[in-house]
Amino acid sequence: MAGRWKGRVLLVAAAALLGLTAASAAGAAPAATTSASQSGTLNIYGFGPGDDVANGRAEYAAAQLGRGVTINNPRGGFNDQAFLAMLASRNVPDVVYMNRNAIGSYAARGALVPLASCLRAERIDLSQYRAGALNEVRYRGQVYALPEFTNQITLIVNNTVAQQAGVNVNDIQTTNWAKLRQANRKMLRIENGQVTRIGFDPKIPEFFPLWVKWFGADIVSKDGRTPRLNSPQAIAALEFTHSLIRDHGGWDRFKAFRDTWDFFGRQNQVARNQVGAWPMESWYYNVLADNSPGVDITAKYFTNRRGGPITFFQGNGWVIPRGSKNPGLACKWMKAMTSQEAWLKVAKDRFDLRKRQGREFTGLYTANGRADVKIYQDIFQPMGRRNFDEAVQKLVQVSRYGFAVPVSPAGAEIRQAYLDAINRVLAGQQTPRAALNQAQREAVAAVRRNSR
Amino acid sequence: MTSVAHSTTVPGPRRGARRSFSRFLRAETWAAYAFILPWAIGFIALTAGPMAASLYFSLTNYGVEQIAGFAATEYVGAANYRQVLEDEKIRTSLYNTLFYTVLSVPAKMAVALGLAMILARLLRFAGFFRTVFYLPDITPPVAIGIMLLLLFNGSVGIVNTVLGWFGIPGPFWTTDPNWIKPSLVIMSVWTIGGTMVIYLAALKSVPRHLYEAAAMDGAKPWRQFKDVTLPMISPALFFTFIILTIAGLQTFTEVYTAYFGTGSAGAESPDAALMNVVYLFRQAFEFFNMGYASAMAWLLFVIIMIVTAIQFVVSRRFVFYQGEKR
Numbered sequence: 001m002a003g004r005w006k007g008r009v010l011l012v013a014a015a016a017l018l019g020l021t022a023a024s025a026a027g028a029a030p031a032a033t034t035s036a037s038q039s040g041t042l043n044i045y046g047f048g049p050g051d052d053v054a055n056g057r058a059e060y061a062a063a064q065l066g067r068g069v070t071i072n073n074p075r076g077g078f079n080d081q082a083f084l085a086m087l088a089s090r091n092v093p094d095v096v097y098m099n100r101n102a103i104g105s106y107a108a109r110g111a112l113v114p115l116a117s118c119l120r121a122e123r124i125d126l127s128q129y130r131a132g133a134l135n136e137v138r139y140r141g142q143v144y145a146l147p148e149f150t151n152q153i154t155l156i157v158n159n160t161v162a163q164q165a166g167v168n169v170n171d172i173q174t175t176n177w178a179k180l181r182q183a184n185r186k187m188l189r190i191e192n193g194q195v196t197r198i199g200f201d202p203k204i205p206e207f208f209p210l211w212v213k214w215f216g217a218d219i220v221s222k223d224g225r226t227p228r229l230n231s232p233q234a235i236a237a238l239e240f241t242h243s244l245i246r247d248h249g250g251w252d253r254f255k256a257f258r259d260t261w262d263f264f265g266r267q268n269q270v271a272r273n274q275v276g277a278w279p280m281e282s283w284y285y286n287v288l289a290d291n292s293p294g295v296d297i298t299a300k301y302f303t304n305r306r307g308g309p310i311t312f313f314q315g316n317g318w319v320i321p322r323g324s325k326n327p328g329l330a331c332k333w334m335k336a337m338t339s340q341e342a343w344l345k346v347a348k349d350r351f352d353l354r355k356r357q358g359r360e361f362t363g364l365y366t367a368n369g370r371a372d373v374k375i376y377q378d379i380f381q382p383m384g385r386r387n388f389d390e391a392v393q394k395l396v397q398v399s400r401y402g403f404a405v406p407v408s409p410a411g412a413e414i415r416q417a418y419l420d421a422i423n424r425v426l427a428g429q430q431t432p433r434a435a436l437n438q439a440q441r442e443a444v445a446a447v448r449r450n451s452r
Numbered sequence: 453m454t455s456v457a458h459s460t461t462v463p464g465p466r467r468g469a470r471r472s473f474s475r476f477l478r479a480e481t482w483a484a485y486a487f488i489l490p491w492a493i494g495f496i497a498l499t500a501g502p503m504a505a506s507l508y509f510s511l512t513n514y515g516v517e518q519i520a521g522f523a524a525t526e527y528v529g530a531a532n533y534r535q536v537l538e539d540e541k542i543r544t545s546l547y548n549t550l551f552y553t554v555l556s557v558p559a560k561m562a563v564a565l566g567l568a569m570i571l572a573r574l575l576r577f578a579g580f581f582r583t584v585f586y587l588p589d590i591t592p593p594v595a596i597g598i599m600l601l602l603l604f605n606g607s608v609g610i611v612n613t614v615l616g617w618f619g620i621p622g623p624f625w626t627t628d629p630n631w632i633k634p635s636l637v638i639m640s641v642w643t644i645g646g647t648m649v650i651y652l653a654a655l656k657s658v659p660r661h662l663y664e665a666a667a668m669d670g671a672k673p674w675r676q677f678k679d680v681t682l683p684m685i686s687p688a689l690f691f692t693f694i695i696l697t698i699a700g701l702q703t704f705t706e707v708y709t710a711y712f713g714t715g716s717a718g719a720e721s722p723d724a725a726l727m728n729v730v731y732l733f734r735q736a737f738e739f740f741n742m743g744y745a746s747a748m749a750w751l752l753f754v755i756i757m758i759v760t761a762i763q764f765v766v767s768r769r770f771v772f773y774q775g776e777k778r
Contacts (some may be wrong), residue, residue, distance in 0.1 A: 080738060084740075087607075089520065098542045106516065108515075109516040109522070110520075111516050111520055193621075253606070255624075255626075255627045256607040256624050257627075260607055322522065323520070413739050419540075419721065424722075427628070429720055429724075
């Protein structure tokens with residue numbers, strides 16, 4: 001009798017111990033592991049509904065997880081409020097797709113799991129990812145996300161406008177600012193007090209970090225803890241870019257005209273010769289190729305003051321939130337989604353689809369450098385349109401020169417501080433120096449607040 | 453014992469009536485409580501509870517870590533309130549909000565009253581026009597925010613096109629900081645359907661004999677409006693004044709949609725459009741400073757209370773309630 005009781009007590013104790021171990025592993029894991037089994041449910045948040053490239057990789061990743069895994073993806077973009085509600089309810093998804101510029105804020109607050117053990121367990125080779133994109137997801141030496149697209153920026157020059165304005169396309173470049181301003185003045189057109197053509201759109205405030213990088217400077221220190229929004233380089237960059245807009249008669253005229261563009265349509269600003277040149281992300285070549293393949297454009301590098309190409313990386317990435325019940329599956333999913341194989345599969349599918357449709361394939365530009373090379377070498381075929389073919393070459397090459405704004409615990413506030421400052425300058429409310437001084441004060445206060 | 457002795461002295465029928473009346477009273481009371489209960493639960497759970505919570509959060513460092521339970525909530529005293537007083541953006545947002553409210557409330561009341569007076573005189577198609585004027589009120593605020601950008605575009609917007617027909621060069625409403633708030637005020641006047649319906653009901657309840665008496669005394673229409681209509685509908689005017697003021701001080705959706713939540717993720721968000729609740733939302737849900745945002749919310753609450761109290765005090769001179777003794 002005593003032996004039976006002893007046995008039962010031991011059984012209960014063992015079960016309790018097992019339960020406790022499982023609970024601690026699932027609920028309070030400090031880092032992603034692959035301890036979870038290859039069955040169960042993977043809850044995804046922030047992903048979809050996507051295009052053929054997103055959906056094709058999702059199919060590939062699902063296949064890598066195996067049939068025993070149920071994937072629950074409610075399909076919808078990332079939303080801070082919804083994600084905070086999930087954190088509050090302790091009902092967090094297993095893997096999340098979010099903008100890389102938000103990762104620093106969440107990582108600094110402990111809401112994301114560092115990927116060290118995930119990388120180790122799944123043998124993920126970080127060297128396949130572009131260093132610039134990885135810098136955007138690295139906080140205090142730890143990688144918190146696997147990056148997807150890079151959306152590299154090049155100059156799109158409208159040759160027709162340049163020709164009409166008597167501007168040599170070689171003079172439309174960013175190395176020599178004086179020449180660029182001359183080209184801008186020649187290409188812009190103002191009729192009856194209204195802007196009817198933009199010469200050169202510097203795309204501020206969005207691309208402000210790119211203009212500061214022209215000097216080789218950054219708007220925040222590498223460790224993300226010291227904002228440098230009012231550095232001499234930042235002030236000079238804002239003064240110059242603002243001058244390009246002032247040439248059009250001011251921001252109000254400039255923006256009011258730009259807001260009228262049919263940006264995604266057949267009658268876009270290039271087709272209608274409403275702009276001479278501007279820096280733009282890689283995906284816009286797709287828009288042009290789809291809607292107005294006949295436009296006469298030249299793709300050029302955005303160059304720094306020494307003439308070397310530079311580009312600004314932005315995009316999304318996959319993260320594992322703290323409290324993920326299945327970090328192992330999450331790790332496998334994000335590895336598969338960003339793998340060379342997944343990118344090659346969808347690139348081939350897209351190439352074939354476009355060929356059937358008689359449309360151009362302008363490449364895929366990802367944070368996986370090896371995938372980009374393979375796509376360009378094995379799948380891409382020149383489409384016979386010199387301007388688009390050259391653009392693809394440029395986009396492939398420029399990825400090597402990409403950078404991202406360093407991750408900061410106050411990343412969102414620093415970004416908002418410089419955006420607001422630039423808007424005040426554009427609206428004529430402050431000088432660049434005064435606006436960036438205020439932005440610096442706001443950013444420093446934000447960093448201090450977030451470092452408590 | 454005394455009470456029993458006393459009760460025995462009460463005549464039988466009267467005692468029975470009192471007991472049944474007491475029972476009735478108790479039943480009535482419980483019924484009343486039962487009817488109030490759903491509201492009371494809702495008020496405690498959805499209003500008073502969150503208010504108390506936000507008051508507590510405003511004194512803490514509440515943020516993502518605390519929401520998720522990764523870190524303990526720490527008491528920071530009045531630090532958030534001190535920061536509120538030092539924040540340049542708070543001053544900007546409060547100025548914008550007050551500017552918008554001061555302009556939009558009288559404008560909405562005047563236009564709504566004008567429309568209500570026209571509708572009150574219509575003999576035919578009154579229902580049709582009432583519906584038409586009310587329709588903008590059921591338009592989603594997000595759509596209004598988008599429409600604002602289209603209608604008020606400085607180059608090709610309909611507003612400037614119409615002004616151009618009369619030789620008036622329209623301003624750059626959505627990009628010139630001097631015209632951003634006026635354009636928001638004009639747009640707000642579009643949604644006056646609810647206010648108009650309240651005024652229409654008030655106008656219809658003004659006794660006709662007052663106008664007849666005034667006319668017999670030789671009062672002209674303006675005098676009748678000033679001395680009969682306005683005093684008689686003053687409770688409705690006062691009610692909408694309070695409600696519109698509070699709504700103005702809390703304005704959010706249209707402004708956020710137009711200037712802060714666009715495809716460029718708020719990249720072109722001008723300070724001239726930064727309303728207090730927009731800034732509060734950003735602090736809470738974009739920068740995750742929940743404690744600070746709670747302090748901002750309480751500052752706004754205090755401002756609203758002060759403004760409303762002033763309105764109540766001032767209203768004693770201007771609002772006339774029928775049957776009221778002065």
